[in-house]
Amino acid sequence: MDDLPSLAEPNPMTEEKQRLEQQLWNIANTLRGKMDADDFRDYILGFIFYKYLSRKMEIYANEILAPDKLTYDDIKEESPEGQEYLEAIKAEALEALGYFLKPSELFYQLGARGNADGKSKFILDDLTKVLNNIAQSTMGTDSEEDFDNLFEDLDLTSSKLGKTENAKNELIVKVMSHLEQIDFKLEDSEADVLGDAYEYLIGQFASGAGKKAGEFYTPQQVSKLLAAMVTTGKEKLKSVYDPTCGSGSLLLRVSKQVKEVGKFYGQEMNPTTYNLCRMNMIMHAVHYRRFDIKNENTLEQPQHIDERFEAIVANPPFSAKWNPDAVINDDRFSAYGKLAPSSKADFAFVQHMVHQLSEDGNMACVLPHGVLFRGAAEGHIREYLIKDKNYLDAVIGLPANIFYGTSIPTCVLVLKKQRTHEKDVLFIDASQHFEKVKTQNYLREEDLTKIIDTYRERKAEDKYSYVASLQEIAENDYNLNIPRYVDTFEEEEPVDLTAVAQELKGLEKDMKSTDQTIADYCKELGVESPF
Template sequence: MTEEKQRLEQQLWNIANTLRGKMDADDFRDYILGFIFYKYLSKKMDLYANAILKPDGLSYDDIDEESSQGQEYLEAIKAEALEALGYFLKPSELFSRLAKRGNAEGKSKFILDDLSKVLVNIEQSTMGSESEEEFGNLFEDLDLTSSKLGKSENAKNELIVKVMAHLDEIDFNIEDSESDMLGDAYEYLIGKFASGAGKKAGEFYTPQQVSKVLASIVTTGKEKLKSVYDPTCGSGSLLLRVAKEVKEVNKFYGQEMNPTTFNLCRMNMIMHDVHYRRFDIKNENTLEQPQHIDDRFEAIVANPPFSANWSASNLFMSDDRFASYGKLAPSSKADFAFVQHMVHQLADDGTMACVLPHGVLFRGAAEGHIREYLIREKNYLDAVIGLPANIFYGTSIPTCILVLKKQRKDQDNVLFIDASQHFEKIKTQNYLREEDIAKLITTYRERTAEDKYSHVAQLEEIAENDYNLNIPRYVDTFEEEEPVDIQAVAQELKGLEKDMQSTDQSIADYCKELGIESPF
């Protein structure tokens, strides 16, 4: 399975690269992921319709869309497909039909107009149905009229036909309900695009090794989750990672401000076979316009934008998320505003784990006040974990993970873990290895203290430090240097002096032989 998965990932990446020379990374990401998604929807539709038609001895391909009997079949299949899949495609609208028509007899045929209509029809098929919100505007970033695809309509068509023909040759193996190979390959592509996206990468992707740490923390001691929430969900990679750590997640919730990334998240959910009734992703600014404010979640994971700006309006002093603290996070650093938001959304029996810049551990003023309130008044802080620098795309700063619970088992202490020196450097990026992740998670779950790695700090100790959480205050990583043998160093210097004198004499002898003046 691993070889097959790797082969699929490489095939998809190779096809993505057919677009690379035509446009920048963000654009060709949106096109290739959009086409893969369209093929996935087509294949799911074809399989579902064939299962319905099997008792009649028909296949979806056999239906004559123009005949009255064919239209009756399509109406019946549409009603069931909208319920089961959330969308509908006619046989003539399936990816393979268009791909073959576009490359008929080995020649590029014009299909752009038909393709545009199909993408619109997928969204329109959901109008008035329960899945309308989940499928609305999903393909709005797949602009087939863009000059980025080519200068002329024929040039655009030729490129799209080429991409679709290559994709049509790949078996997505969707029939295997036990395999999430395609979903993983989709995630792989998102990660590949993130690795080359610079600062923009943080807007839509959390590296898988960090996602695994967060997911493992919030699922500790649980096999099933009623709900998981990410207030800055990006492409949804964190939410989906949580699902890999438990047998079942009943429902996924998320909010994402960027419309393109919001679409990517919904596609990612569907590609991982998450039914449209099992996810609720919203497109709004989480701090300014929270969309799930009345919900409470069993698990919360997040990688909010580091030290982002927000309004910090005085109106928020009457907002239930912030009112009890007495102070708001500064307008130039929204880190604690996100923490307060997540704490408000956390269920009493829930766990939240979020990635933040190190500044949240020690900055004063309003942030220091909020930090002290969370620890002294609420006693919600469960663990502080230091991560290596340079593990996120687009920034090299060191980061930390804050773990908070409303009902803590260990109410008299906070666990500190310094994992900042446990990583592998590959080219210019640092990575948490499997053994690094395993050590971190085991230390968190067993709450063990280890010299130069972890420390269980009593609340009194934190109070004595004025609620400053800077990790070196709690985990001593100082390495004492070996004592220097002065006598040995002196003898070594004497030896070097003799060697230098011998070398000088050799140079002087050579100069004499050559009849030139010696420098010594």
């Protein structure tokens, strides 16, 4: 990874965040070379999360013990008095934090035991037990589902860590020792420096993960765009939902656009990514009662089907295969009279989201360009959404190659059930507004601002945006291909044929002169001239 970019203006909070990001990435590189990117991502993020839980537990326990002039370190776990303290602290911690750790189970205690007297001591068994105890501490409580199997991808017995038990132990102790030297500054409840740094690490892993990256991470600039679309005109949200939530980056981005989000809902099919999403929520200080993330196939096993959401954002897997037979007579799809083809689930996700959208809600999702013009069942669904329901509010064309793992051009569809502008649809062609960074195209802040301002002001701009009437869209047979509405054709400069003719005459004269020069040289050298 290159060094982080320098700041244009000093900003203590930003500088602190960048410093922490660099420190964490350097520690992540301790594992680089030992295993592939996906694996060392799971280990480093898991250990950062364990340290975070430990530090939160210690801070909370110290607050409870402060009136008794004690710290959590002072508790003798085996004494009757210590047991009494631990029971009282556990009851409060499970309610406030959602989990419990004893003093001996804290990150720094394990790290110290592993590095006693400057020598690496064996702690893998103890560490495995502690990670299991975190989940077990929640059993039978409201937070059980939120902490269940959170550390299942952190396999301390894996040969990826080393060939022998001692080699594995040495690597883990080394990573923990490096992490212990970093102050997460969790006492500052106003700052979310660590949460942002954790998000940064997830993005760094995504940038190097190739095709797999799309399974768990939406590029930050796209997240900002979708979040702006669904929060336009709103300062607070009762709920936000992502049916393909990955690492949760989209959900968390929405929360940065408004003053308050009541609750976060998400569903993710991949178990590893599901764990990552829950960790990401907790690392951003989202209380366990304020998020509900499920691990299931959204199209076939929707887990929040009775809920309706004020904001929905999504970056579904592009043109994924699915099983329409599994949803026959499903209320999400039956009104349309057609199902998305089994080879392309794009509109199935749209139909699912529309079903879950509240009457006053906003929805924005990223899809491949094909959804704008493909015919057959997809054309029928598109027509139903526009002609019968009038839900489509805007179509935004994005540049190609802005997503990890795919170079295809994409678009954003914005839908609402109660539209202010009922007689038209806004089209924006932002496909040519970007910066190329290495091998990836990137939406700059000015590009995002232009899209968002154009959407919010609903303005037409030559070669960039157009407000199309529903009549125009109907005349185009509900084909939404953006060039049908936004004319980006650039006229070529007229050719001055007289000037071209004069230029050709000049070239011919120069060629004759050059030919004669070559012929003279050939004569001097006594060789046959080519002319």
